[in-house]
Each structure stands twice: as C-alpha cells, then as structure tokens.
Amino acid sequence: MNWWRRLTGGKRLEDDLSAELSDHWQHQVDDNLRAGMSLNEARRQARLQFGGMEQVKEECRDARGTGWVRSALQDLRFSLRMLRKSPGFTVAAVGTLALGIGANAAMFSVVRSVLLKPLGYRDPDSLVTILHRGDSPVAPADFLDWKRQNQSFMAMGAAAGWSASLTGWSRTEGIIGLQVTEGTMDMLGVAPLIGRSFTPDEFQAGKEHAVLLSYGLWQRRFGGDRGVVGRNLMLSGAPYLVTGVMPRGFQFTPFWITGAEMWSPLTLAGQATNRSAYMLRVLARLKPGVSLAQAGSEMDGIWSQLMSQYPDTDAGNIVRVDSLKEKVVGDIRRPLLALLGAVIFVLLIACTNIANLTLARASERRKEMAIRIAMGAGRRRLLQQVFTESALLSLIGGAFGLLLAWWGVGGLQSLLGASGDRVRGGLPRLQEVRLDGSVVAWIVVVVAVAGVLIGLAPAFRVGGGQGEALKEGARGSSPGRGLRLRSVLIVAELAISLVLLAGAGLLMRSFVQLRGIQTGFDPHNLLTMTVSVAGQPQYVGAAREAFYRQVVESVKALPGVAASSMVNHLPIGGDTWSTDIWAEGRLLPPPGEQANTRFRVSRPGYFATMRIPLWRGRDFSGHDTLDTPLVVVINRKLAHLFWPEGDGIGKRISMNDPRGAHPEWLTVVGVIDDIRQDTLVEAPGNEMYLPFLQNKDFLQSPSHFESYMTLVVRTAIEPAGLARTVENAVWSLNQDAAVSDVRTFDHVLENQLREPRFEAMVLSFFAGFALILAAVGIYGVMAYSVTLRTHEIGIRMALGARKATVLWMIVRQSAVLAVAGISIGTGLALMLTRFLAGMLYGVTATDGPTYLVVPAVLGAVVILASLLPARRAAGVDPIRALRCE
C-alpha cells in the first residue's frame, strides 16, 4: 500500500486495524478457554498478554509514516477553530492582509507587464532607436546615409506618422497609422496573423498602396472577416490593398503614435536628398556582439562626417542611440518602482500590525500554551502551531488579496487610461497588464513571507516563563517582555507610515501645483480634431484653402458653437516644431546660439477661439495672403528677448540667416501673452505663429505633415456631444478627409495630469491605510499596557494619584513611542523621498511644509489613539482593581 493510500485510507484503515487486533484477541481468548480458564479469566489474561490496545493502535498508526501530515492537519483544524472563535481578530487580520497582498499583486502585475516583460518583438533587446537628441525625428537623406554607412546594425528602418479616412465601409472614420520603410516589419520579426507583410515591390514609388491592419481595427471595422485580406480599402480616396492583419497585441511603434492601427509602405524615392524634413523615427537592430555603446560611437562618427559635409542642414544636431526598451519604459521605471516600494511598505505595516494583534492574543493564550507544554508538547510542536496559524491567516489573506488584485488591476488601468500613448500622458504597455502566472507566483512568495513575518514575533514568545502561567490568577512572570516587543513593532510601524505619508504628501502637493498651472488660454468647452487632406492631390492651393475655410465657416454655423479656427499643432501634447530666428537690426548671434523658437501655423481667429490674450497689435486676418507682406505673431517672451524696451510691433524677424542670400523678413503684427506650449509643466519658451494663408508649404505640400490642420471649436455647450456633428460637417464638404484625434481640451489636460494624479492617489491611499493601521496598532498596545497595569494604577490611585496624572502617564508612554517612530521615520523619509524628486513639480523632496505637517498629523493620530485606553486607565476604580488581584 503506498504512502498516499495510507494517508487517505482513513476509516477503512482504522476498521482493518480494529478487525485484525480483535481477531488476535479472540484467538487468545479461545486458546485460554481451551486451557480451562473461565470466560472472565480467559479475557483478563488475553488483555494482559496483549498489552494496551489503544497504545498498540497508536503505534500502528505511527507505522504508516503519515504522522507529520496528521499533526499538521490537527494544527490546521485547531487554527481554524481559533480563528473562528475570535471573528473580530480574524476579519481584521484577513482584511488587512488582503489589502496589503492585493495592492502588492496589482502593483507587481503593472511592474511586471510594463517593466519586466520583454517587448513583443523577436529578440527585442537588440532593438534600438536612433533619434536626434534621443527624441527628435530624422530627415530622410540622413537616414539613408546612416543605413548605407553603418557597420553596427543588421537592419535599420524608419517610420513616419500617417492618418487617413476610411470610407465606403459603413461610416467614415479617421484612422491613425504609420508608414514604414522597407524591411522595418521584417526587422521586428512579427509575422502577420493572416496574410503577408509587404513585398519589396510595394516599396517602389507608385506601388506603395498596401496596408497591414491591426487586430483591433480588423475586429472593429470588419468583424474579424478573413476575407478582407486581398481586398482594397478606400483610404483618403485612394485604394489600398490589404495584405494582412497583425496579431493581437502587436504595437508599433511602442514609444510614439502607439495607437497606430495600420501600417503602410513608405517610399523615400522623392526625398532622397532631403535633409531638412524631420519626419522619420529610426529604429535598428544591433548585430550580434555589438554593444549599444559601440553602435553609439559609430553613429557619432558617421554623424560628425555628415555635419561637416552638410553644415547648413545638419550642424548643431546630436544623434543618440538608445535601447528601444529604455525608450519605452525609461521614464516610467522610477515612479513604478517607487509605488512598488510603497506597497511593500504597506505590506510590512500590515504584517507588523497582525503580528501585534497575534502577540496580544498570545498573552491571552499563555495558559493554553502552558498547558500544552505541561502535557509534553515540544518547543518544535508549539512553533509548528504558531506558524500554522500565521500561514493560515496569510493564505486566506492571500486568497482575498488575489481577488482584490484582479479587481485592482482593472482599476489601475482605468486610472491610467489604457490608451498607452505617452504623448497623451498614458502609461506605456498598460493594455498588456494582466494577472498572469508570474503575478500568482509573486503572490505565493508574498504570502509565504507574510506568513513567516506574522509568526515571527509570537514565535519569539514561545517557551520561557510559561510555567508561571498556570498559577492561579498569575499575571505572568514577564509581561514587560511582550510589551517591549510590541513597542518595537509599533515604532517600526510608525516609522514606515511616516515614510509613506511623507511621500504621499509630496506627491499631493506636487499634484495641487500641477492643477493650479495656468495654461494661458481657456481649456474648457474646447473641442479639437485633426483634419487632413493627405493623399488627395485635388486639394492643393486655392482648393485646400477653400476647403479649410468652409470647414471653419460651416462649423461656426452649427448650433452650440461659439467660435472656431485652425492651427497645425495644439499646445500641450501636440507635435512641436521649432526653428532658429534672427531679428532685423540686432546683433547677429554666433552660429549655434540663435534664438530657438517654437512655431505654429494658424488661421485667423485662432487666438480668439483659444482665448489667448493678445497683448499688443492684431491677429492675422483674411487679408494677410501671399500677395501682401509676410506677417508673424510672436509671444511676449520672444518680444522681450529681442526688444526689451518696446513691444516689437512693426519690427521684422527672419527664419533664415540674414547673412545668407535670401532672408525672408516677417513683420511682427501682434504679440500674445505667453502660454504653455509643449507640456503643462514646462515654462513657456519663445514662440511665434505664421499665418496659414501666407504659407506655401501648408497650402501646397503633399507631405502628410503639412496636409493637416487641427480644428479647434469653442462651444457654448458640453463639447464632447458636438463631436459627431462637427465630424459630419467636415465630411459633408470632403468625404475622404481624414478626421482623427477627436477630443476635448479638458481631456487633453486630464491626460497630462493622469500619471501624477495616479501616483498621488495610489500613494495617498496606501499612506491613509498605513495611518489607520498605525492608529489601530498603537491603540492595541496602549490598551494592553493599561490592562497589564490596572493593578499598579489602582495602587497609585489609592495612594492619591489624580485622574489627570494617570491620563498623562499613559499618554506620555505613547508619546515616547510616537517620538521614536517619527524621528526614525523622518530620517528614513528624507533618505527615500529623494527617489521621488523626478516625479515632483514645484515642490522639493525636502519640502518644509510636508515635513512639518506629516509628523504633526502622525503624532496627533498616535495621541488620539492612545486617549481611549488612557481614559479607561483614568477611570480605574482603585478598590475593584486591588480586589480582583
């Protein structure tokens, strides 16, 4: 019979054993009878000859080798009984642990999916990005030179932004995509789910009308119909052959336009000498054995050669090679690790608190333990019992924690917005976050660690001084020892709580500062969307101008619309273009020190629609056309830079070096107040606006980047409700126009605040939880201490101590703990919050107010929590306290 059957045999084994032994006994009785004994004598002798029946049975059970399991089961049953007997303790402990473990698992699943899991490409660690300054796009001719000259990379590809309107398939919809150069998809090493990737032929100019769809787009628009492969889609009026569908979860690029839903070949045939159109994001795969640093230094060499070869276009730029993974998650690593650290702290506090509760119960259970020792239970057996209880608690807590985590991951995703687009403030790879095997493994580890941590303190107390406990009414020989241990735990708990509170306080203050930032315009009731005529050659020059003008006019005529205009890039979260400029009649700066200035292209009425205050001069009008002198609107910062004593109206600036052949002078006609440009947090820099009506590129260029404008609509009603109406107004004028990025500006701002809000909220939640636990902990210790000291307090009061004195005595005791915990915690916090520095805005990591308020709050909570037991102590009736002894 194998071990498992012996373990599970249960009743059948017992029956067999009884039958066998009673058969033996019966034989003996029969033989004794035959030897002439009376029945009673025969039975008595048989019993004597056999020995103790129960003892033999027990030895036979031991012979099964399943004893440790039986004792474990016994401990488990006993533990369950103990937990059932004190439901208050059980619910508190399990709830605390479930929150601690659940938060841990949820946070870990985010860290695991975002930071630890490899990107979803073949051999993702050898993929790199090659960008100017690590984040800015690259011109086509430079890319082609890099690709030709390098020795470090197996493959190099580039992607450019693209959007098109999909027509002829139920409703028209603007779809965001990317155009990729030859070999880019192959470099990633992800095969289409169905269909094929692009053929070399499809990268020939004129044959590039092929498209790969994302799984999401395929499901959403075509219901997952496999027949769509091989058919033509009408994209912005041109037929594109669907060559395949990419697998679910495929994302490219992972750091820019992460919401791309289609990919199409990009041919650079017409751009092979263009070194000024910065339109490409370059990716490459390192050759085996080539390090990032080696590749970087090779690119430096190539680039310095190109700079000396083409100083007009290339000088002043820097090329950086970064690991793709780093590019995707580099910024978010620290905040996520900080939050993971915070949840680990929370779990530590939770364990400390439960250890404290268990210690309190251990004192109540001294008698039980003493009896067990007296009955011969070994120290090992008692420890086994203690750890069985803590493991059981931890396991139940872990099970509920898993449930909480499952629910919490969804919560985290919605808090962070699953768009996953860093440009819009979402967390990268967030849609990949889920509870998988490794998260469950993490929970198992956490549960095991928590089980040990919880059991450790009570285990310390096993044995030693137990004999005394059996004496009638004994108080125990060393009550001080339990109290000391619990005081140490409380100090630790307070210290960790302070760290969390300080971190939360800093993030909250930072968030309030962020919220309070004035954008310089009115972001409320503002609807925005991009409208593109890319791929529609008939919309060039006057036709393009007419289309955009009609769009603005027809939108203005819609009910609920107060004003409308267009700009190429929105402030905050939109694309940013910048240029060097020179002012007429001013000292010419040395090359490389020109005034770098953001520039945008706008239509008349843009400033009024955005409610950007005009400080001096005027907005563009319909009369600023190609036939009139070129004009420009600048911001106050730029005006002040060039003309500190005046306002700059009527002065002229140029975007080309005036020492060159054809300086093109622009006359300043207006100066606006400074507004936030790139992001909410960056202070305004130099900025200028060029009129659309005077811009040949925007009127005529077929390039994607100069073929779209962003429509801004100031509404009198809730802007989101107008989105469909406005889209339809655009399509009624040009049904193939690509409309995308439809959003309200409030939403744009929300996205900017999403991450800091998330960090502040999560950390505050944990800190609040820690504060409650610390309060409960200190209350428990003080209440226990008061119970222990009832007799002493009775004597003091009998000798004439006043209630206030007793009250103060108890409060002082907790104040000592508070001071210890707060001092240690402040030291720790000052060390640890430095890691938050990069996440803070307008607050330093050693922010004075935070470090004044947080310890004060914690101290106050400690005093409040100890007041209840203190009042009980002060209410002790000396006569009763002394008599009950």
Add this chain to the structure above:
Amino acid sequence: MPPAKSDLPQGTLDLLILKVVNLGPIHGYAIAQRIQQISREVLSVQQGSLYPALHRLENRGLLAAEWKASDTGRDAKFYHLTTKGRAQLKSETDDWARLTEAIGLILAMSDGEEL
C-alpha cells in the same frame, strides 16, 4: 516456574517475523505463537508490539497481506513475503550469522588469550 525469558535484542523482531512468514501465509496471532513455540518459550514478545512491527514491514513493502477465512471460520489478515521481503530476509539472515559468529568467537576466547 517458567523458564527465564529474554528480551529481544533491538531490531531482531523484524528478522524473526520475516523468517516465520517465510514459511507460508500466516496471520498475526499465529506469528506470535510460532515465535514463542520455536524459541521454546525463551523469547518473549509482548504480543501487542508485534503489530506495529508487522505494519511497518508491510508499509516498507517487505510483507503483503490479504484477508481470508482462517481455521476458526472468521476472516483474518494473512501475511506473506514479497520478493523484496525475501531478499531482505536473506541479507538480514546473513548479517545476523556474521554478527553472531563474531560475537561467539570473542566470547569463546579464553581469558588472557592474545588475539
């Protein structure tokens, strides 16, 4: 006056059981009787202590058991040796023989004799 009884040397009960069971399927009571009879009542086995030993041997796979009718008409648990048990009996018997031979040699040595 019954003959003086000896306690079993440590570990030998298993060997005796294997030897007795080797004679053919047999139940617990009979094993106890046999050991007592064969040893001419010299060896005393506390009858109860036989069973933990039997069960241990069974769990180690040296013995196997089945329930069948005994001469009394009641069902009894009959033990028999497994292949593994026979091998064990052989090796333990050899060990025992070597041990007793060595001890016998030492005890047979006359006082003062040099080894």
